[in-house]
Amino acid sequence: MPRLPNWADVVLIPALSLLIAFVLSGLVILAIGENPIAALNMMVKGAMGSTYGWGYTLYYATNFMFTGLAFAVAFHARMFNIGAEGQAMMGGLGVALVCLAVDWPHWALALPVAVAGGVAFGALWALIPAWLQARRGSHIVITTIMFNFIAASILNYVLVNLMRPEGSMDPATARFPPGTGLPTLHDILAVAGIPFSQETPANISFLLAVIACVLVWLLIWRTRLGYGIRAYGHSEAAAVYAGISPVRIVVIAMLISGGLAGMMAINNVMGEAERLVLNAVEGAGFIGIAVALMGRNHPFGIFLASLLFGFLYQGGAELALWMSIPRELIVVIQALVILFTGALDNMVRMPLEKLFAVLQKERA
DSSP: OOOOOHHIIIIIHHHHHHHHHHHHHHHHHHHTTOOHHHHHHHHHHHHHSSHHHHHHHHHHHHHHHHHHHHHHHHHHTTOOOOOHHHHHHHHHHHHHHHHHHSOOSOHHHHHHHHHHHHHHHHHHHHHHHHHIIIIIOOOHHHHHHHHHHHHHHHHHHIIIIISSOTTOOSSBOOOOOGGGOOOBHHHHHHHTTOOOOSSSOOBTHHHHHHHHHHHHHHHHHHSHHHHHHHHHHHOHHHHHHTTOOHHHHHHHHHHHHHHHHHHHHIIIIIIIISSOBTTOSTTHHHHHHHHHHHTTTOHHHHHHHHHHHHHHHHHHHHHHHHSSOOHHHHHHHHHHHHIIIIITHHHHHHHHHHHHHHHHHHHO
16 A cells, blocks of 8 residues: 655644544534534634633643653654653642742743753653663553652642641642743733733743744754654664664653653743642643644644644633533543544545555556
8 A cells, every 4th residue: 555645644634534523523512402513613713713712722732732742752762651741740840849949030030940840850750661661671651651640649748748838728839939920922922012812821831832842853853862763763673783772762762751741830830820739730741642643743743733722622611611512522522633633543544545546546
């Protein structure tokens, strides 16, 4: 069977998968007695019809960019890092410790150190599964899943027993010093005279996520280390023959992956909540897997897929608020998108491959 053209693999298959998912979602909405066209219109207006909607869409997309990139880097080394959720939790702990350690006078001083704290804690949480995979042969999927639960337990203990302010019943840290407050997209765009809602949590972390997409592209496709990661991912035997150390690649790829997941805390912990709370990650580590798979583990594809899932999250919230559609149905719509763009990719791919094979024969 001949391979599909690159444009069909990157654009056509995800587009058809999305179309199938949305058609099935429309049928589900129709089955409960609602108008699917009105529901789609409400989602589009709620997520993209105002700067308020765009603010929340970009806020969610920022989280998914970091976790999607985290999964993609490990995937290029033939590893399924299912631990971005726990790594993002520990990254939040690192960011909180940095922000609370000093009465920061300005965010420009606090941000680089907070990034370093989030990256360090996320990377260190990924180091143990990486070492177990590289040295002991432990399966990275099993260990990273287990470490998600361990991270949640550690964070629960730390927030309840160590970092909770005196007299507070809320399992959360104290609010960060005012100097750590990040500029929002409203503040940034106001400099250029562009109006943007100031009631949304979208902040400078979105720009950091875009920069991270560019840097990951440079790393994977324009550096010697990236070549080693891709070579190992395609064939371990060939990589060893070429002098590439599997242990080094596994450990470094997982450190980078964990660090990227930990960077998500800049957005949701430092930028939005301005303190560390339980369940700050809210499942973004797992959504990042679907984002990376839909984006074909390419940074630009991850950027676009993150915007789509940001749209689904914000549009779904507006749908549940203004129409008599249960919140659980929004989860069903998101699940259908994940199902068809990830797990059922071959259901769309195989008929397309046959179609392109017939077209090529006719041309010949």
